[in-house]
Amino acid sequence: MGAAAIAAPLVTPRIALSQEGPIKVGILHSLSGSMAISETTLKDVMLMLIEQQNAKGGLLGRQLEAVVVDPASDWPLFTEKARELITVSGVDVMFGCWTSVSRKAVLPVIEELNGLLFYPVQYEGEESSRNVFYTGAAPNQQAIPATDYFLEELGVEKFALLGTDYVYPRTTNNILEAYLKSKGIAAEDIFVNYTPFGQSDWSSIVADVVALGADGKKVGVISTINGDANIGFYKELAAAGVSADDIPVVAFSVGEEELSGLDTSNLVGHLAAWNYFQSAETPENETFIAAWKSFIQNDARVTNDPMEAHYIGFNMWVNAVTQAGTTDVDTVIDAMVGQTFPNLTGGTAEMLANHHLTKPVLIGEIRADGQFDIISQTDPVPGDAWTDHLPESAVLEADWKDLKCGMFNTETETCVQLTSNY
Structure with missing residues (x-):
């Protein structure tokens, strides 16, 4: 979706605050309620990634600070917590959401306030926001x-x-x-x-x-x-x-x-x-699992696909900020397109102009130990923001690099700029 018009008075104070002290990273995942079974681990892996980056000296000479909130599997609370992270906590970026209803609850807020969200879970597509990077799978x-x-x-x-x-x-x-x-x-x-x-x-x-x-x-x-x-x-x-x-x-x-x-x-x-299973046999995955076990101090805790998506998204964000020399949202958004980073299953992920990644597709069979035997794996597939299998979507294209549009109609050659209204 096209970004909503941005009111400068809302944006400037947040950016000014972010230039001093730690770089604040918002973590917007449910730690209670029905989705806690899936989302708590994503909070934990973000804390690990932030700790690792700080051990490397931080980012732009500053330490990263995690700001963790619990939207509690409550979709209106996601909206409230996203606004709080940007306007009260002054975060420079957010990593979060699992369900699409939570993401859609957050989307109007981050577009209004010019925030930045990395969304790590497979989803239904049919969306491309300038303020979101979709690191999970499209259909x-x-x-x-x-x-x-x-x-x-x-x-x-x-x-x-x-x-x-x-x-x-x-x-x-x-x-x-x-x-x-x-x-x-x-x-x-x-x-x-x-x-x-x-x-x-x-x-x-x-x-x-x-x-x-x-x-x-x-x-x-x-x-x-x-x-x-x-x-x-x-x-x-x-x-x-x-x-x-x-x-x-x-x-x-x-x-x-x-x-x-x-x-x-x-x-x-x-x-x-x-697009990832813990059982993938690569040196990168072996290193990631070892780091996770060491951080979480519990050999029973496992890794999974959305964790890899946060791992890739976080490292791409770090590289984009380093390249841009700033955490300014507009500058980082531009620097994100074209970023590459190794997948944990082999090969390389690339951030496309539609704000989706290239990702391999894996099919796994459940084993008795709760892990998966990988029985099929493709080369990286470019994520498609708009499906080819619905006629109203087949004519749409997302391109934030050249077209500057998330909903470009290739038949009329016009950009449909919609303010989010979820």
Whole structure:
């Protein structure tokens, strides 16, 4: 989305304050509520990265200071805490949010106040803000390749699209429905269901999924279930005697952290699509895991994909600030485009002009120990802010370097500048 008009009186005092004392880094992740199961680790990895940078001498000759807040899985509170971080704490940058509804709650604030947000989680796309760098996967870097794997490798003929009831699952599933139909899957062979955050009773939904296969066609589940609702879902699958051979599940929001709280013995063979797994065998990942274990002082704590996204985003921000010689938001935004940094799975991430990264796509099978066997990995794929699989989006392009627009219509050759209104 286009940035809202910026009122100079709101911006100038914050920038002036940031030139003295420590460089303040806002950490905007839920430490309580339904999303704490996923987001607490992201707060922890940010503290590790900040500690490491300070051990190197800080940034621009100044130490970094973490400013941690808890928006408590409450979307209006995300808005309030983002405003507080910028106007009261005077942070120079924010790393945060998990759900798209939390990001969309924050977006008007950071555009109004000219803040800077690094968003580390896979999402539905259909967005490009000048004030956000999207270091997680767009649909063409996770959802579409995972669906292709089901179609081409597993021969899935019927699809259950199960999601938590908010913008990410609904938009992603709209894209996937259109994509599946373009691949010849009939509308009646696509089952879509949404449940609230924290859903605990999955018996009837799992029964409905099992019933899809009554005609003998191969059924697969694409899961955009978020947070602790995953615990009940996988437990019900096991209770119903559903194995990965019967009905494979590929999840977009279940990684090592979520599985660490589950008995995974009955989940072996189910899948997840990410851009990083802890089990990746590279020297960079070995170093990262060792540093994490040393910092967190708990060998049971795992690494996961959004942690890698923060690792890449943070280091790109450090390099952009160093290159720019300032933490000034406008200057850093310009310096971010074209930044490169090694992925933990091998290869190099690049920040594109649409504020999305290039990322490899990995498919992993759940192991009994809660880790993943990587069974498929692509070369880095450029993140697409606007999907090609919805006609209204296929004509849109995001380019903050040359076009200076996050929503450029290639047919009319005009920029649609929208003030966020979520």
